[in-house]
Amino acid sequence: xxxxxxxxxxxxxxxxxxxxxxxxxxxxxxxxxxxxxxxxxxxxxxxxxxxxxxxxxxxxxxxxxxxxxxxxxxxxxxxxxxxxxxxxxxxxxxxxxxxxxxxxxxxxxxxxxxxxxxxxxxxxxxxxxxxxxxxxxxxxxxxxxxxxxxxxxxxxxxxxxxxxxxxxxxxxxxxxxxxxxxxxxxxxxxxxxxxxxxxxxxxxxxxxxxxxxxxxxxxxxxxxxxxxxxxxxxxxxxxxxxxxxxxxxxxxxxxxxxxxxxxxxxxxxxxxxxxxxxxxxxxxxxxxxxxxxxxxxxxxxxxxxxxxxxxxxxxxxxxxxxxxxxxxxxxxxxxxxxxxxxxxxxxxxxxxxxxxxxxxxxxxxxxxx
Amino acid sequence: xxxxxxxxxxxxxxxxxxxxxxxxxxxxxxxxxxxxxxxxxxxxxxxxxxxxxxxxxxxxxxxxxxxxxxxxxxxxxxxxxxxxxxxxxxxxxxxxxxxxxxxxxxxxxxxxxxxxxxxxxxxxxxxxxxxxxxxxxxxxxxxxxxxxxxxxxxxxxxxxxxxxxxxxxxxxxxxxxxxxxxxxxxxxxxxxxxxxxxxxxxxxxxxxxxxxxxxxxxxxxxxxxxxxxxxxxxxxxxxxxxxxxxxxxxxxxxxxxxxxxxxxxxxxxxxxxxxxxxxxxxxxxxxxxxxxxxxxxxxxxxxxxxxxxxxxxxxxxxxxxxxxxxxxxxxxxxxxxxxxxxxxxxxxxxxxxxxxxxxxxxxxxxxxx
Numbered sequence: 091x092x093x094x095x096x097x098x099x100x101x102x103x104x105x106x107x108x109x110x111x112x113x114x115x116x117x118x119x120x121x122x123x124x125x126x127x128x129x130x131x132x133x134x135x136x137x138x139x140x141x142x143x144x145x146x147x148x149x150x151x152x153x154x155x156x157x158x159x160x161x162x163x164x165x166x167x168x169x170x171x172x173x174x175x176x177x178x179x180x181x182x183x184x185x186x187x188x189x190x191x192x193x194x195x196x197x198x199x200x201x202x203x204x205x206x207x208x209x210x211x212x213x214x215x216x217x218x219x220x221x222x223x224x225x226x227x228x229x230x231x232x233x234x235x236x237x238x239x240x241x242x243x244x245x246x247x248x249x250x251x252x253x254x255x256x257x258x259x260x261x262x263x264x265x266x267x268x269x270x271x272x273x274x275x276x277x278x279x280x281x282x283x284x285x286x287x288x289x290x291x292x293x294x295x296x297x298x299x300x301x302x303x304x305x306x307x308x309x310x311x312x313x314x315x316x317x318x319x320x321x322x323x324x325x326x327x328x329x330x331x332x333x334x335x336x337x338x339x340x341x342x343x344x345x346x347x348x349x350x351x352x353x354x355x356x357x358x359x360x361x362x363x364x365x366x367x368x369x370x371x372x373x374x375x376x377x378x379x380x381x382x383x384x385x386x387x388x389x390x391x392x393x394x395x396x397x398x399x400x401x402x403x404x405x406x407x408x409x410x411x412x413x414x415x416x417x418x419x420x421x422x423x424x425x426x427x428x429x430x431x432x433x434x435x436x437x438x439x440x441x442x443x444x445x446x447x448x449x450x451x452x453x454x455x456x457x458x459x
Numbered sequence: 460x461x462x463x464x465x466x467x468x469x470x471x472x473x474x475x476x477x478x479x480x481x482x483x484x485x486x487x488x489x490x491x492x493x494x495x496x497x498x499x500x501x502x503x504x505x506x507x508x509x510x511x512x513x514x515x516x517x518x519x520x521x522x523x524x525x526x527x528x529x530x531x532x533x534x535x536x537x538x539x540x541x542x543x544x545x546x547x548x549x550x551x552x553x554x555x556x557x558x559x560x561x562x563x564x565x566x567x568x569x570x571x572x573x574x575x576x577x578x579x580x581x582x583x584x585x586x587x588x589x590x591x592x593x594x595x596x597x598x599x600x601x602x603x604x605x606x607x608x609x610x611x612x613x614x615x616x617x618x619x620x621x622x623x624x625x626x627x628x629x630x631x632x633x634x635x636x637x638x639x640x641x642x643x644x645x646x647x648x649x650x651x652x653x654x655x656x657x658x659x660x661x662x663x664x665x666x667x668x669x670x671x672x673x674x675x676x677x678x679x680x681x682x683x684x685x686x687x688x689x690x691x692x693x694x695x696x697x698x699x700x701x702x703x704x705x706x707x708x709x710x711x712x713x714x715x716x717x718x719x720x721x722x723x724x725x726x727x728x729x730x731x732x733x734x735x736x737x738x739x740x741x742x743x744x745x746x747x748x749x750x751x752x753x754x755x756x757x758x759x760x761x762x763x764x765x766x767x768x769x770x771x772x773x774x775x776x777x778x779x780x781x782x783x784x785x786x787x788x789x790x791x792x793x794x795x796x797x798x799x800x801x802x803x804x805x806x807x808x809x810x811x812x813x814x815x816x817x818x819x820x821x822x823x824x825x826x827x828x
Binding site for chain 1: 587588589593717718719720721722726727730733734738739740741742812815816817819821
């Protein structure tokens with residue numbers, strides 16, 4: 091994009107009162123952003139009313155500075171891109187929305203945005219430890235199957251989803267609610283760099299935009315639109331993830347939800363979605379089957395490998411544990427081990443997080459997908 | 460029922476090769492069991508073929524002894540009943556099946572069988588501790604709402620369901636797979652007595668029938684038929700509870716299932732049911748609403764009462780725990796308590812079963828409905 095053209099798009103983006111829907115309407119009527127600013131007040135007023143016509147004819151005060159910053163950012167590296175609505179590389183899925191972003195700022199690979207198979211993975215910023223693990227392991231399995239995971243870079247499930255995709259060496263797209271020169275939350279700075287290295291960070295907000303509360307739910311519509319389906323890992327009732335799921339359903343996309351304990355508030359949202367028609371999924375395979383994604387032959391291998399097991403003694407104990415909570419007596423009957431050996435081995439498995447201790451002196455294996 | 464009439468019914472029941480469906484067919488054609496045994500071989504053969512006609516004309520060898528035993532049992536107490544297909548008190552819901560029991564042995568109150576609102580509560584014989592608790596608490600809440608809980612007296616979920624109903628002072632019906640003079644499993648002897656005192660134990664098998672494997676899945680069809688809906692609390696894939704649920708669905712009854720962790724094999728069956736159209740429920744209230752049961756005004760109270768909480772210090776700690784797994788650091792930050800006090804209080808709550816210890820040094824409240 092030339093500096094001059096970028097300038098016209100930024101001026102449109104920065105004009106107060108002109109949102110994505112109005113911008114799209116002006117462009118549809120007049121052709122391009124340059125044409126917008128060449129019109130007489132009367133023509134503009136006939137299209138968008140006198141108030142917005144006046145706004146469009148007064149260059150926004152921050153325009154010049156914003157253009158310099160953005161132009162410098164674009165020159166700073168080949169991984170910096172700005173896509174306008176008029177760009178051939180603009181993701182067609184976003185055009186299905188009434189208010190597609192006028193400009194899309196991209197840091198990373200444009201190929202990730204055009205990846206043929208994309209699944210949105212979203213959920214609570216405050217998941218249970220198992221929910222966090224599920225996010226990562228579902229995303230890893232989706233990545234292994236060649237799917238690009240789309241999420242929102244938030245703490246909790248979003249972060250786990252991006253990490254799982256990266257674990258699988260798959261591209262992942264993070265839709266953020268700030269300017270791309272800022273990382274929010276700061277704790278995800280390193281993660282954001284890793285995402286940009288093989289996938290993409292994208293934003294509809296100009297550089298320098300701080301984290302503003304209203305931007306995060308708006309950002310959700312892009313996550314929903316970019317996914318061929320949306321998986322909700324854990325979500326409380328009245329959470330942003332449910333908004334994303336509703337937007338996805340409204341766009342006719344599949345919504346998937348992972349069930350959980352009826353006593354966990356972080357599962358309530360998923361249960362509500364299932365009652366409303368979302369598909370209950372127990373594994374990434376369930377998602378892939380619904381979306382008719384066939385894993386590439388070489389990517390199926392990790393799922394077929396036996397799970398990692400510790401040394402022989404521990405393996406025997408894990409087998410004896412099964413997946414149900416069991417007491418020491420039952421374990422002793424199953425293993426035939428003396429009490430001291432059994433207790434030592436259980437403690438060891440507990441310390442490495444393979445086994446949990448439940449009330450009533452029961453032990454249970456901690457599940458992995 | 461007169462001794463003579465009981466004798467004719469028992470002879471029909473004991474005739475080898477004559478099952479419930481054949482018995483019903485004979486009774487429909489001929490009127491009553493006496494009429495069956497008055498027919499000529501030719502008439503019987505025209506109805507059920509020559510082999511069964513021969514069987515019907517030879518009194519079964521155990522008939523006399525069985526009649527004496529059953530007659531003595533009937534005289535032994537006012538709570539012992541035998542209902543035949545021809546009896547006005549025979550549960551009409553059972554007649555919807557192709558093979559209603561020819562005779563129904565009842566120990567307890569006939570009123571429980573005719574209770575206007577009945578819900579079947581079934582599930583794994585080997586539930587998780589939370590599943591066991593859920594069975595009891597859902598049944599208790601259903602009982603408080605005036606519903607009669609129907610289950611199968613098995614270990615695990617069935618036992619919890621009966622106990623919950625008894626907790627609420629509500630009648631509960633146990634459909635068993637043995638003769639009523641036997642209790643299986645033996646561990647539920649005291650429970651069976653408590654059920655018979657206010658509700659009913661019922662069986663389609665003659666007295667003295669031992670626990671035989673094929674009887675248990677058959678018994679499930681009676682549980683499904685007696686419930687206006689069937690709630691599956693926890694169930695593995697390919698378990699008897701799923702048979703009960705399928706039979707209930709086939710009879711056009713509602714099926715309800717409680718979701719759980721995707722890593723718990725005891726939740727797989729419930730998840731499969733939900734995918735097949737069962738209603739996901741998080742509380743007994745969800746079940747009552749679907750069945751349009753309005754709790755009586757005085758019965759609503761227990762649900763509104765605050766949950767039982769231990770002494771003040773513990774209540775504060777439980778509040779600080781919330782419902783998510785949390786670490787010691789977070790708890791310290793939330794309570795401001797010194798480490799020693801916090802650890803002592805956590806241990807105490809763990810010992811009374813209010814708190815569980817998870818891998819990674821995390822603590823979690825154990826949920827109650």
